[in-house]
Amino acid sequence: MGTEDLTTLDMMVVLDLGGHDMGVFFHRVGLLTALHDMGVEIVNPVNSILQMRNKAECMRRLVSAGLPVPETLITESIDEAAKFVREHAPCVLKPIMGFGGVGVQLVQDQFDLSHILDYLKFYGHVSGRGAYLLQEFVNGLGFDIRALVVDGEVISTMQRVSACGIVTNIHAGGTPRVNDIDVDDIALRAAKSVRGRMVGVDIIPD
Structure with a gap:
């Protein structure tokens, strides 16, 4: 974010919170919260940013609003993930937190362990633990x-x-x-x- 005095701003439009580095992400969340408390208008509000960057929460809100979404499983169990793939393949594997298509992979008819390992490597870098968001391929x-x-x-x-x-x-x-x-x-x-x-x-x- 540079060395500018951000407290002099009337408004800040946020495009990127550094989702691939949790330290940067939470630093920027804290900074935006502090700026908001000082009277700077933040677009989007911090709470909205946190919701939109969390695909699991986004899915919950979309479903609650009655919007059509692909059949979805969110789980920390690799066995449940494998079962979903067997029943719905081909399907799409996504990191729960992320943007820009990073970490999104197509899992074909058989449960390909390399896809899971790639995903765990990516998500482990972000949060230190594994969770799977799987959706039917549309x-x-x-x-x-x-x-x-x-x-x-x-x-x-x-x-x-x-x-x-x-x-x-x-x-x-x-x-x-x-x-x-x-x-x-x-x-x-x-x-x-x-x-x-x-x-x-x-x-x-x-």
């Missing part, structure tokens, strides 16, 4: 849609096509293109469920 139209919601209004949407594999994030090599599918309603409901002022919502069209 084979959509070959792309997803990113909608940007700001203060209860969808201000932009785009389609994202993966360059390779299942990750469509632009910085990971995905290709953006114009979106002509109306996703405003579901995007607004999703953003409202996590109580964020500026929210990126990912939607798989069918």
Whole structure:
């Protein structure tokens, strides 16, 4: 965050909390909380940031809001994870905390131990313990849609096509293109469920 005097700001828009380093992450959470207490407007609020970076909590809120989500298992048991894969393969394995598609892997028909080890290595670096978030693989139209919601209004949407594999994030090599599918309603409901002022919502069209 540099050496600027952040207490002179009227507003701070937060784009990255350093999710790959827990020390950096919690330092920045504490800093943002202190700035908020000093009167600096933080977008998004710290509580919303924490909720949105926690995929398990996001899933709970999306389900509670009645939004369609893939069938999901969140567990610390490798046996339960293996059972889910056997019943739902192919499926997607994600770190519970993360962003940008980092650590997202497609698990094929047989439970591939290398995927789990890669995941545990990644998540162990973040939090020091293993938990699995597995979802059924939704084979959509070959792309997803990113909608940007700001203060209860969808201000932009785009389609994202993966360059390779299942990750469509632009910085990971995905290709953006114009979106002509109306996703405003579901995007607004999703953003409202996590109580964020500026929210990126990912939607798989069918």
